[in-house]
Amino acid sequence: MPIRSSRSSFLAIKQMRSIRVSWGKQIVSFNIEISEKDLPVLSAVANKALALMQNDNVSNNQLDNLIKQDPALTQRVLHVANTPFYCGGVGSRTISSAIMRLGLRQLRNVILMAASGELFNANDPIAQGMWEHSIASAMAGQILADQLRVSGTDEAFVAAMLHDVGKVIIYRQAPNEYRELHEQASAGGERIQAAEDKLFVYFNHSTVGALTIRKWKLSDSVAEAVRFHHDLETVLPKLENENLASIVSLANIFANNLGYGRPICEWPAVGKMACAMHLRLTPERIQTLVAKVQGAIETQLPKAAV
Ligand SMILES: [Fe+2]
Ligand SMILES: [Fe+2]
Numbered sequence: 001m002p003i004r005s006s007r008s009s010f011l012a013i014k015q016m017r018s019i020r021v022s023w024g025k026q027i028v029s030f031n032i033e034i035s036e037k038d039l040p041v042l043s044a045v046a047n048k049a050l051a052l053m054q055n056d057n058v059s060n061n062q063l064d065n066l067i068k069q070d071p072a073l074t075q076r077v078l079h080v081a082n083t084p085f086y087c088g089g090v091g092s093r094t095i096s097s098a099i100m101r102l103g104l105r106q107l108r109n110v111i112l113m114a115a116s117g118e119l120f121n122a123n124d125p126i127a128q129g130m131w132e133h134s135i136a137s138a139m140a141g142q143i144l145a146d147q148l149r150v151s152g153t154d155e156a157f158v159a160a161m162l163h164d165v166g167k168v169i170i171y172r173q174a175p176n177e178y179r180e181l182h183e184q185a186s187a188g189g190e191r192i193q194a195a196e197d198k199l200f201v202y203f204n205h206s207t208v209g210a211l212t213i214r215k216w217k218l219s220d221s222v223a224e225a226v227r228f229h230h231d232l233e234t235v236l237p238k239l240e241n242e243n244l245a246s247i248v249s250l251a252n253i254f255a256n257n258l259g260y261g262r263p264i265c266e267w268p269a270v271g272k273m274a275c276a277m278h279l280r281l282t283p284e285r286i287q288t289l290v291a292k293v294q295g296a297i298e299t300q301l302p303k304a305a306v
Contacts, residue, residue, distance in 0.1 A: 032174040034203060039169060039212045045070035046115040050217070053104050063107070064096040076114035085139065085300040086110060109157045112218075113138070116161065119168050126179060129261075130168050134161050136260035136301055140293045141251035147289060148279055150243040152221065159222040159244055160251040163229045166209030167192070186262065193230045206230055225249075232274040246275040254293050260301075 042050070049066055052058045068074055074095055081098040082091040086106065092098035099107055113135075120131035141160025145153040171178045185195035196204040210227035221241040225248040228235050232249050239245050253264045253273070267290065270276055271283050281289070 032170065032177055032200065034170065034173055034208060036211075036215075038173055039208070039215050040119055042115050042216050043070055043073055045073055046111055047217075049111055050108060053108050058104070060096060060099045063099055064094075067095045067111075073111075073114060076117060077110055080110045080114045080117070083300070085296075105154070109138075109161075112158050113161060116165060119165070119172070126175075126182075127168060127171065130164065130171070132301065133255055133260045134164060136255035136258065136297050137161060137163060137248075137251045139296050139301065140254040140258075141247055143293050143296055144247050144250055144254075144289060147292065148247070150247075150279065152241045152243045153247050155219060155222050156244060156247045156251070158218065159225040159248045162209065162213060162218075162222070163226050163248050163252055164205060164209065165212055165226070166203075166205030166207065169208050169212060170196075170203075170205055191230070232278075236274045236278060242278055246278045249273075249275040250279065254290065255297075258290075258294055258297060260297070 041047075045066060049063060052062060052066065067077060077095065078092060078098060080086065081102060086102065090101065092101055098110070102110060116134075117131065119127075120134075121127040138157050138161035141156040145156035167178075181195050181199060182192060184190075185192050188195075193204050193206060206227050206229060210223045213223040213226050221244050224239055224241060225245040228239060228245055229249050229252055232245060236242055236245065250270075250273075252261075253270055253275070255261055256264050257267065257270075264270070265273075267286060268283060271281060271286055276286065
């Protein structure tokens with residue numbers, strides 16, 4: 001049975017509760033509570049626009065009229081649409097020209113990027129670091145999907161962009177505690193999710209992220225890729241969309257290893273990971289992909305933050 005179809009594989013959110021733990025020599029109180037109401041919502045207009053775009057017959061006019069009803073979203077969509085990643089030197093001053101230029105698939109990515117960008121406080125360096133990691137991963141995800149041309153990876157950009165959205169949600173809820181967790185994990189050379197799993201009884205950033213994806217009514221494949229992005233070594237063959245999950249996991253490794261996060265491992269070791277093996281990546285292919293992703297990130301990411 002595929003893991004995604006088992007409700008028990010996702011976190012029962014009502015079970016989340018605060019905990020108190022001892023950590024190493026230090027007694028740390030982690031009173032972090034996250035319940036469904038703490039998971040962010042997309043703006044009503046963003047929600048409606050995403051729903052409208054599922055209908056192939058939606059007109060540009062309908063979308064233009066809808067998005068313009070939310071001035072903040074309009075501004076952010078235009079900002080994202082005019083970043084080098086999307087603009088290619090041709091900017092848009094209006095939503096209608098952005099829609100014409102981008103097309104529906106790209107517009108969906110832009111709306112989700114604009115809407116999720118609101119979660120990351122622009123004045124907080126930790127949140128900005130998380131945001132840059134998201135964008136670097138999204139770029140890597142898109143490039144990997146385009147280059148490898150495996151099926152089921154249309155949503156690589158969105159899934160990679162949102163793979164760590166759970167981190168920013170936990171951070172907004174308990175900034176001091178989560179900052180300390182990150183600092184101690186870094187000092188001890190421990191992965192963040194491993195530290196979370198020691199401290200949080202009922203959740204980690206992957207489960208919180210997957211629940212948010214569900215709340216936003218994105219696809220099951222995206223939720224699955226987010227939920228299991230750190231677990232592929234054990235669960236990959238049981239997943240419904242192995243290709244998307246592998247691309248997202250690899251995109252996360254690329255972003256980290258290219259300086260947007262903590263390096264995961266040496267590049268030669270990446271080829272032995274479940275995601276790379278599933279995608280049949282040779283060391284030479286990995287090197288070529290790294291060069292492509294690095295080139296894109298270096299030229300486009302510095303201006304991509306919203
Ligand atoms: Fe993660
Ligand atoms: Fe990540």
